[in-house]
Amino acid sequence: MSFESKLSSLKKYFVEEQLIKPNRKVYVFKSSDIKYLFKELIDNFGFDNLYVSTIVGTDLLKEGLIRLDYYVVFLPEEVTVVFRTFISRENPVIDSLIDIIPGVLSGECETHDLLGVVFKGNPYLKRGFFVPKDIVDSKEYPLRKDSKV
Amino acid sequence: MAKTVIEIPYVVELPVGPQHPALHEPLLIKAYADGEEIVKVEINTGYNHRGIEKLMEKNNFYRGIFIAGRVCGICNSVHANCYVRALEYILGVEPSRRAKCLRVLAMELERIHSHMLINAVMAEILGFTSLFMNIMLDREKVMKAKEILTGNRVLADYMMIGGVRRDIDGVKRDKLLNLLNRIEVDVKRYKKIFEEDDTLLKRMVEIGLLSRTDSTKYSFVGPVARGSGVRIDSRASDKYDAYDEIPFNVITREEGDSWARMMVRWDETLEAISISKYALEHLPSDANPVPDERRLPRAFPEGSSYARVEAQRGELTYFVESRGGANPYRVKIRTPSFLNIIHSSILYIGYTIADLPVILTSLDPCVSCMERVTIIDLDNGVSRKIPFKELANWRRGD
Amino acid sequence: MKEIAVEKQYVTGLAKIIRYSPWLVHFNTGACNGCDIEVLAAITPLYDPERFGVKLAPSIRHGDILVVTGAVTKKAGERLKRLYEQMPNPKFVIAVGACAIDGGVFNKAYSVLSGADKVVPVDIYIPGCPPRPEAILDGIVKLLSKLK
16 A cells, blocks of 8 residues: 555544645644544554654644644655644643654653643653743743743 | 662753753653663653743744754754755745755765764773774864865854855865865774774674664654664655755664664765765856845745754754744754653663663764763662763672 | 862962863853864864863862853853862863853843853853864963963
């Protein structure tokens, strides 16, 4: 099966398709589907043929959402695909992928410490993992648009 | 049962957060050892992180180029290049072919000097100090070459939107080719030492094995992954700048141990030399590589872009989002050491304490951040500090 | 590690004793490592620091000159101060690089004490981003000649 056809079997999760320059396809999915989506990705491709490159969290103050982008690189073609989801800013909770793909550890811990996203099921999340103590004590999330740092 | 705990305060550079590096709370690699064997590794507490992402939101796009270059002194060209290319994707600007070639030249020279540096450090950790001094001496030729090309030894500040900051003429080109030929002779000699010298081989072969599946499962990138057979190289997949025109090989090895990782770096150095020579010999003359600064826009259009670059340590990525205006809305930098070091705890289990510095150095961490190691004896609660280098010679009863 | 009982012998005012063999201690308060690799390069054979008697000290208690790189944050500043207090007299501080002088590119960032001289008394400033190894050695030699 080609790369395109392996990915097309996951179309049931995709709500929308976007593009990030220069040529990265973005597939938007519902945040509650995250574990099913990634489990099927592993089943279709195998651990040997994909890795999670980075997790980018962005605070969208005006829309009241936090946007999470999971950048996954597929091998052997080495194509970067973005899986994007939105969670509420007031209660930013999403399932953790750490039991499926341990390589998300650094990305999830960083997004938690800097934006306040809670990844349910990740035992390593803690504040102060990156951010120094005085910011932790003031309960600020540095990368939020309304933070006072 | 674990009898000793070894705490290695190690500083990882992460360009996130509003704070500047806080050395007081470095990354702590806590290795629990039973006798000499490591049974468990925890990587915890604070990291060294900087206000770069927040700082970039407060400064305009152009100043960001200088900030990006100062994320890491050893990788400054690739950081600046990745950020500049992300901006060029948003703007829709394409630099001239000559500029692309010169950019490749700057980045490959940086790759050569960085790989020589980490191999020198590995030799020093293993006690081979004269090899360390020799490699550092020959590395000075690379620094000279960088200075001829960009004007500065370390921090090049060479990249700008639309091209590079200075051009080279025929005289400089000949000097660079001359230096590269001499460097190639040195590198071949050092590679042979790493292949044949018993003191080095005994300490590196079969140490820190990383399987092919674990490589991608734990998101390792760069020479660490390539040493385990994963064929990833952003230069081959994205073909940015002049890499679509210059032929080169992606180096992989199957062994997956520390030796394989260092050998991947030596082979990549030879590849980098051949890429640089090709770029110099086939330098296009299509346009002036230095663009006119006055024509660059002050406010950027809306849009987001994601650029990847093959840094010395692995895949380095920049995500830039612009919502109009002169400042970016979001800049996300993910350095390769972020993945390699934080996920490395699986590599140490089952090896002896003396192997720990060897494995850590084979991951190519930031060289000058290695300080003192605290050894805590769990039985009697005694703790002492020793320099990181001495850990490589640690024996029970010391 | 054996500690040399240095404190008993050296008294402030006899600073010129270290003139012939100053040992360096290098401390990175969190820089980009540009200055650090130039300090590292300065101790290699091409620049031959040993003709001045300069070498890297094995521990802080053996150090004569503290070489500081990086813009200093509040937390690194505390550590720097403690390091300085652990050094035996006579002792001197050299600030290497634009960041150690006044914070460099980062001097407007939130909790950066812009410059090493906000924490410890600095004797020599070596500007540059990063300064060349020759400039670093030149700064050290200037410091030594000041001691006459």
